[in-house]
Amino acid sequence: MAFSLKITLFAALSLLAACRSDPIQFHTLTPAQLTGTSRNGAQIEIELLSVPPQVDRPQIVVRQGNTGMAILETDWWGASLVDELRSALLDQMINNNPQRKLSVRLEVQRFDSIPGQYGLLDVRWRLRSSNGHEDVIGNCRSTLQTPSGPSIEELVAAQQNNVRRLAALISQAAAGTQKGCPSTNANQ
Numbered sequence: 001m002a003f004s005l006k007i008t009l010f011a012a013l014s015l016l017a018a019c020r021s022d023p024i025q026f027h028t029l030t031p032a033q034l035t036g037t038s039r040n041g042a043q044i045e046i047e048l049l050s051v052p053p054q055v056d057r058p059q060i061v062v063r064q065g066n067t068g069m070a071i072l073e074t075d076w077w078g079a080s081l082v083d084e085l086r087s088a089l090l091d092q093m094i095n096n097n098p099q100r101k102l103s104v105r106l107e108v109q110r111f112d113s114i115p116g117q118y119g120l121l122d123v124r125w126r127l128r129s130s131n132g133h134e135d136v137i138g139n140c141r142s143t144l145q146t147p148s149g150p151s152i153e154e155l156v157a158a159q160q161n162n163v164r165r166l167a168a169l170i171s172q173a174a175a176g177t178q179k180g181c182p183s184t185n186a187n188q
Contacts, residue, residue, distance in 0.1 A: 119158035
């Protein structure tokens, strides 16, 4: 009887061990250290931010080949993708003219993550003055692509770079030193 109890106990423990899943890794689009960003300016308000519904989830979604997508069950954003983007952009956008209140509306067209290849952020954005006149400063589209290594950490770092570059473009437009939209170099 003691032997059968040991076998039953061993079988139960084996089943429990087999059901154990890998731990979830959480990632963020906000870099640990903001490089070269001076927080002397006022914040640019985000009035609207939308992302494609396929990628707006806590789990990281990666492309597979030309037609496939995979939801990574053990690699998650710290929040939904739209909240991660909002937080990272707010952290990095600067309005160097605090007398002029500005807001931006962003529509992410594509947020592609391909391990071993690149992270891509394609976004249409509109910057406007929100001081009662609501003058549109610029209707722009930016497509930013950064090479990535094969790991999810490298892919997240590539997307962090894209977000940093987008925040810099919006901040550059907010400075008002040039007419039209700031130019982007697709790969960096």
